Amino acid sequence: QKEVEQNSGPLSVPEGAIASLNCTYSDRGSQSFFWYRQYSGKSPELIMSIYSNGDKEDGRFTAQLNKASQYVSLLIRDSQPSDSATYLCAVNQAGTALIFGKGTTLSVSS
Amino acid sequence: GAVVSQHPSWVICKSGTSVKIECRSLDFQATTMFWYRQFPKQSLMLMATSNEGSKATYEQGVEKDKFLINHASLTLSTLTVTSAHPEDSSFYICSAWTSGPKSSYEQYFGPGTRLTVT
Numbered sequence: 117q118k119e120v121e122q123n124s125g126p127l128s129v130p131e132g133a134i135a136s137l138n139c140t141y142s143d144r145g146s147q148s149f150f151w152y153r154q155y156s157g158k159s160p161e162l163i164m165s166i167y168s169n170g171d172k173e174d175g176r177f178t179a180q181l182n183k184a185s186q187y188v189s190l191l192i193r194d195s196q197p198s199d200s201a202t203y204l205c206a207v208n209q210a211g212t213a214l215i216f217g218k219g220t221t222l223s224v225s226s
Numbered sequence: 227g228a229v230v231s232q233h234p235s236w237v238i239c240k241s242g243t244s245v246k247i248e249c250r251s252l253d254f255q256a257t258t259m260f261w262y263r264q265f266p267k268q269s270l271m272l273m274a275t276s277n278e279g280s281k282a283t284y285e286q287g288v289e290k291d292k293f294l295i296n297h298a299s300l301t302l303s304t305l306t307v308t309s310a311h312p313e314d315s316s317f318y319i320c321s322a323w324t325s326g327p328k329s330s331y332e333q334y335f336g337p338g339t340r341l342t343v344t
Contacts, residue, residue, distance in 0.1 A: 150332070159319050159338040160270070204269060211323060213260045214333060218269045 118143040122205050122217035131226045135192040139205030139217055142186070146207040149181055150214065151190045154202045163203075164190060195224045229253055230322050232336035239310055239343055247305045247339045249320035255300035256322035260333065261293075264317040276303050310343045317341075 119142045129135045137151070148167055152160035164179040166172045166188070172179045178191040188207075192199055202221050206214040229252040239245050249259055258277050262270040274295050276282040282295035294306040303322075307314055317340055321333040 148332075157317075157340070159335045162332065162335075165332055208333075211258060213272045213275055214270075214321070215272075216269045 118146075118215050120205055120207055120215050120217035122203075122220050124218055125221040126223050127220055128223045128225065129195050131195060131197060131224055133195050133224075135195045135199070135222055135224070137190040137192075137203050137205075137220050137222070139188045139190075140186055141188070141205075141207045141215075143207065143215070144183075144186065145209060147209045148207065149179070149188045150206045151177075151179060151188075152204040152206060152216075153199075154204055154219065156202075160204055192222075195222075197224050197226045200224045228332075228334045230256075230320065230334045230336040232318075232320060232339050234339060235337060236340040237342070239341070241311055241343055242309055244306055244308045245310055245341060247307075247318055247320075247341075249303045249305070249322070249336050251301045251322045251324075251334070254322075254324050254334075256303070256324055257300070258323045259297055259303040260321045260323070261295060261303075261305050262319045262321070264319060264338075270319060273305075307341065310341070312343045315341055315343045 121140045151164045154160045166179040166181045176193045180189045202219040204219045205217040208214045231250045233248045261273045264270045273288045274282045274284045276297040284290045297303040319338040320336045323333045
């Protein structure tokens, strides 16, 4: 069974700090790796996608992928209260359904 | 670009009735649409995969006769919850993906439909 594991949290960080979110996956055939942010009652919003080993930066967000370790992470720099949400890690192969982790709840205090 | 809409955004129905949810890709043709369900404080769970012109593929434990999926065109998929019961109350979310030379691995999510069965 293909699985994606995340720490459920909650992860609490003060405003301005770095939040670090982690994810492991079981399917070595996974090709695509995503981080979604979901606010309560809303649909997931894509934050980052990463397809090859290494780091990918986009503004305050950095995704890291290590396929050998089957590990994906998301760093949020200069965390803001508006970043408080549930972060979902998802993986798939092209054209197939996303397999989601259970999500990590992030709380940024001002 | 890559906008997916869902209608209705929320619906309340009585137990035993049927409800239809529409998922539309507004600015692209979706080769494949996925239907997910999310219960409170849980993650998204895949219900079925729908390819245009083909029968949907349902995940284990999802009743295909209860959750009817139709993907009649490249821009529209519908999910009909038949004989709904209170335990079907959930947040239903569709996503769309397109294949082709300019396709990406990304899927585009609709805003979701909140179903409450009384």
